[in-house]
Amino acid sequence: MAHTFKSGFVTLVGRPNAGKSTLINAVVGHKVAITSNTAQTTRHRFSAIVTRDDMQIIMVDTPGLHKPHDALGQELNTSAIKAMEDVDVVAMLIDCSKPIGRGDEWVAAQVNEVHAPHKILILTKADLVEPKVIEEQMKAAKRLARWDEIVVLSAKTGKNVSGFEEAVATWLPEGPKWFPDDMDTDQPLEVIVAEFIREKILRSFRDEVPHSIGVVTEDMQYERKKDLYKIYATIYVERDSQKGIIIGKGGQAIKQIGIEARKDLEQLLGCGVYLDLNVKIKKNWRRDLNQIRRFGYGEGI
Numbered sequence: 057m058a059h060t061f062k063s064g065f066v067t068l069v070g071r072p073n074a075g076k077s078t079l080i081n082a083v084v085g086h087k088v089a090i091t092s093n094t095a096q097t098t099r100h101r102f103s104a105i106v107t108r109d110d111m112q113i114i115m116v117d118t119p120g121l122h123k124p125h126d127a128l129g130q131e132l133n134t135s136a137i138k139a140m141e142d143v144d145v146v147a148m149l150i151d152c153s154k155p156i157g158r159g160d161e162w163v164a165a166q167v168n169e170v171h172a173p174h175k176i177l178i179l180t181k182a183d184l185v186e187p188k189v190i191e192e193q194m195k196a197a198k199r200l201a202r203w204d205e206i207v208v209l210s211a212k213t214g215k216n217v218s219g220f221e222e223a224v225a226t227w228l229p230e231g232p233k234w235f236p237d238d239m240d241t242d243q244p245l246e247v248i249v250a251e252f253i254r255e256k257i258l259r260s261f262r263d264e265v266p267h268s269i270g271v272v273t274e275d276m277q278y279e280r281k282k283d284l285y286k287i288y289a290t291i292y293v294e295r296d297s298q299k300g301i302i303i304g305k306g307g308q309a310i311k312q313i314g315i316e317a318r319k320d321l322e323q324l325l326g327c328g329v330y331l332d333l334n335v336k337i338k339k340n341w342r343r344d345l346n347q348i349r350r351f352g353y354g355e356g357i
């Protein structure tokens with residue numbers, strides 16, 4: 057029998073924190089998307105690519121769908137909803153450990169509106185609950201939309217991540233290899249680097265600070281002789297007080313961010329990293345659509 061190759065786009069949607077980026081990393085096999093406990097971690101519409109002998113899956117990560125509070129929130133929603141258009145499969149993620157509520161219903165309503173050929177439901181974080189709870193979640197989730205398939209998995213432990221791949225394999229059409237074998241994301245390296253730095257800030261601070269920062273890679277140069285990347289990045293905040301928090305007493309906080317980000321970046325780039333971080337204030341940037349787009353968030357770049 058002739059070998060057929062399948063390929064296509066799968067958009068992952070869900071409430072903030074549902075676990076979309078974690079699932080993408082689990083399928084790719086290493087970290088390409090940043091994750092954190094802070095809702096609205098994902099700001100870029102970003103695709104990760106997995107190429108197997110029999111298929112290429114292009115997974116589109118989206119910002120968590122939620123009730124927007126500002127221009128940034130609105131822009132992130134618009135971006136997630138647009139990412140469901142013209143794709144082969146929409147995969148909605150629901151966190152098994154949280155009762156299905158109005159937030160999920162709202163996301164499902166958006167999923168129901170789009171004309172994607174196939175829609176699958178992923179009940180994730182299965183490691184956090186008993187099988188009985190999963191069954192109940194399944195019952196409730198079935199009512200939300202007409203799903204072609206339901207997959208239960210844990211992206212954190214890796215349990216049944218292959219089930220997701222197989223479900224996608226079932227519903228993807230035959231098609232060409234859109235991207236080269238060794239390409240695992242559609243984003244420029246500068247964007248991934250800025251995101252890795254932003255992740256460390258999300259994980260280190262609470263309250264308003266994580267939502268108020270934007271990170272831009274200003275310059276990155278590889279020095280062959282030293283097998284080292286020199287990276288210069290700016291962390292933007294909205295207020296003076298936030299600048300103080302990011303820098304910390306005697307520069308301790310920013311130093312720690314730098315240490316943690318460097319570790320990750322060295323792994324990403326496979327060489328040494330010199331990281332120079334600068335903090336600047338851009339007043340109320342989250343209310344300024346032009347600035348949001350200049351950062352590349354939402355529809356962005």
Ligand SMILES: Nc1nc2c(ncn2[C@@H]2O[C@H](COP(=O)(O)OP(=O)(O)OP(=O)(O)O)[C@@H](O)[C@H]2O)c(=O)[nH]1
Nearest residue numbers: 073074075076077078092096097098120181211212
């Ligand atoms: N226990 C457990 N935790 C998980 C699992 N998947 C994700 N998480 C955790 O849930 C949190 C949110 O995960 P993300 O992957 O950042 O969620 P997201 O849907 O991309 O979030 P947004 O970008 O805010 O929309 C992180 O702390 C993850 O470690 C899982 O299968 N099991």
